[in-house]
Amino acid sequence: MGERYYTQSHEWVLVEGDTATVGITDFAQSQLGDVVFVELPDPGKMVEAGDNFGVIESVKAASDLYCPVSGSVIEANDTLGDNPELVNADPMGRGWLIKVRMNGDPGPGLLDEMGYAALVGGSL
């Protein structure tokens, strides 16, 4: 069972060994509204923590996605092509976005569960 961390821009990352799974939080999906399209990088792409790795679009907004870790993308969630609504329905699980093979520690600047709850607590 891995460790889950969060970013200030409402992404989560689940770290299991040197593999990181990244998605957006429940708070983020509720702010966005119904997701209509997700633009994700191809496997093999190198990313740095803080990089903009994709875009998530709803009818009323298009938000940049920021990577919490550095490494190379090993998989992008292809099911979102036909079923972008998965991001709304199960943002923390089946609505994951990319998996990254990390080349260092996750972060910097990541929040833990409590830290993230405090961040959104003020906005709820």
Add this chain to the structure above:
Amino acid sequence: MGYLVHSDVDRALMLERIGVPSVDALLRDVPSSLRLPRLNLDRGISELETLNHLRSLAGQNRVFPDRMCFRGGGVYRRFIPAAVAAVTSKPEFYTAYTPYQPEASQGTLQAIFEFQTLIAQLTGMDVSNASLYDGATAVAEAAMMATVQTGRHEVVVAGRLHPEYGEVLRTYAAGRGFVVLEGEESISTTTAAVIFQQPDFFGLLIDAPDLTRRAHEAAALAIACVDPISLALLAPPGEYGADIAVGEGQQLGMSPSFGGPHLGFIACRSELLRRLPGRLVGQGHDDAGRRGFTLTLTAREQHIRREKATSNICTNHSLCALAASVYLTYMGPEGLRQVAEISFVRAHFLAERLASLPGIEMAFPGADFLFEFPLRIENGGDRLQRLSGLGILAGLQVGRWYPELRDVVTFCCTEVNDPGAIDELVAAIGDGRA
């Protein structure tokens, strides 16, 4: 007075309801140092006097009858069916606002959906947007799409692109930070797109499939800038694998109008859909299952993406797109083909006759063309001026853009130039009046 609707009584009633003695009290936030004593413009006049003034200005312009116009260069006289103006002058279309509220805008939205389909069919591409300002900005937008899609920062213009389109492309490039190179020899692994015009600015046919292939070999996009009427005869960009098709739609039902408003179109392969700038109309349903149309994929646009938008265009030339829809629907595939064939035959007939006159020859002998062709003419400037005096708007001197081709003049011929008009033009030059 003018188009104002309030009487003094109305104004007094409103002021009373607001609870202020005068409109001045409502302007109290405006510093007195800024208040204008008056605008230094003439006073308003009656409609009678206004239209007389406009008629007087219009009367100071030379109107050449359509049939005696042989000057093209990107704007062409065509037969415009009466149906076009009858539809575009309906106030429900021309005074309508942008269709942001679909329930109140199905007329405009469906007409644009039909336009998108028509352009996609004509160009052989998967999807078209709801139109852009003109052919020039369409080329620039396509170039920007390519730089974003490929991550590369150079575009190559191969062949003779309309010089004004090239100028606009360079203005956008300077702002956006990409580079415009000339000539197919400049294609390299840093090329985002190869842009070519078919037929080219002189009306000549180019090898578009070959240029497309060369672009793809360098993993660049192929952008075809095409004449919409030519697509009745020529293989469309979709057929030879181009990635983006753009062009000027003026010939589809718009008058020359001293250059505008006209119509830019842009269409692309489905993979590039989300890079398309501007408006898109999509199909949807309401709760009762009724089909309707709505602006869609608007999250790409400036008012949502703000500084992250690919382009800042947030409008389309909707009424011009409507004109084009009516034109293409009226013509259908057969009408369009006939228009193109008549123009083709007459242009070649005209070219043969002109080129047989003394002091005139084809500028590029053996080069194929459709409706427009370049000639070398001795004393071209003088002869054009004399022809103008005879009521003929003859060819376009290209020297202003191509100084090394000072004696080259392009002539066009369409279905509005009847054989009698062709005879008159040829006779005027042939018998020495011009």
Add this chain to the structure above:
Amino acid sequence: MIESLSFELSRPDFPGPRLPPAGVDSDATIPAHLVRHTAPDLPRLSEPEIMRHYGRLASLNYSISENFYPLGSCTMKYNPVANETAAALEGFASLHPYQEDETVQGALELMWRLEKALCEIVGVDRATLQPAAGAHGEWTALRVIQAYHRDRNEIRDVVIVPDSAHGTNPASAALCGFKVVEVRSAPDGRVDVSDLESKLSGRVAALMLTNPNTLGLFERDILKMADLVHRAGGKLYYDGANLNALMGICRPGDMGFDAVHLNLHKTFTSPHGGGGPGAGPVAVKAELAPYLPRPMVQRTESGFRLDHDRPHSIGRVRSFAGNFLVLVRAYTYIVAMGGDGLTQASLDAVLAANYLRTLVDEVLEVPHPGPCMHEFVASARGLGENGVRALDVAKGFLQRGFYAPTVYFPLIVPEAVMIEPTETESKSTLDAFMAALVEVVALARSDPEQLHQEPNNLPIGRLDEVAAARQPILRWRRVGGPD
């Protein structure tokens, strides 16, 4: 389905229209490898069917010719029919853009006079009439300012934009390669001047503002802000969306604005056309004039000409001289109204907006105290407790025969409803609008579910925009119907 698509009405055997025969011969051919092999799949319809089809489509539209459009920031005022008469004159419509200058003196004179009039109205020196739309003009103005700074070898790569600004402002700035920095609004809705001061530096190219701002409030500190920006070496850009509040009252140029963009399809009554065409001239102070797009109209002893010889120009921003027939319409309006008429128009626009603001304030929250200029922003957030949002208010207006006001803009007001009546709506229309609002608000409290179903009296109800965006269908396709 309300009306079939032209493609669905088409019959494969229906013949094309009659056209005259070529009447001449040629044995020229097109090279085989360039020939089209499959004809484009365009509809085949008779003229009566075409006219019926578009006639029915027209009846599905709201338009300013029939309905009040209280759209904030859009200035949906009456489109004078005399404009159409002028634009249809053969002496304008038939002109080829490459006719010699001597043969288009009337057209060039019209452009020259229009330029002069617009410069007088906004208080600057020269204008380009080339840009085809507001956003196009805005980008042009920023490029001009960028060129000005580059010419002085100054590295200015930042543009400041208020947080209340329209999205085109930052988009246009980004398109020029500028970094966009936001300046905060103070609680009274106006620019927070101390925040502006803290963000000014030698890297700032321009501050983009509209005045009145997007809340319809006049920026009282405009002279101070102009001074601050100029001392920092920047330029002040005016977004002309709200010019309808100011004509004959005060001028952006006098406030210190260096570059002013105008919307001829808003303030100057060229019709919206269902989304375009419009025109977005850019008028500037003398210092910026050399950088304007070329060509410009020049008056000489022997007449008017197009001056291409402008070495500092940023170049062309579109083909030919501009959306000429749109310019004709705007010019016709200015001539008809005259200085006195335009001034009264703005005064009436301010009066009508304050009248509505006073009445709306009795039913909806109007967060910023009056007076306003030509528009104001209300908030529907008070209806939130009933589960009703600004969107529902908008749809409630459609139900009652009014076009909806602008909603969710500006972003700094939650559940924003922006209303701009303009000067061409009668008091009885304004009162009828208020009656509709009162009804909608009452319904929000008594039966919000019904409001969520509105509009239900139009050809179509609320569309599922999410589904439309998830599976975009952007064209009709023959095989098996739409793709």
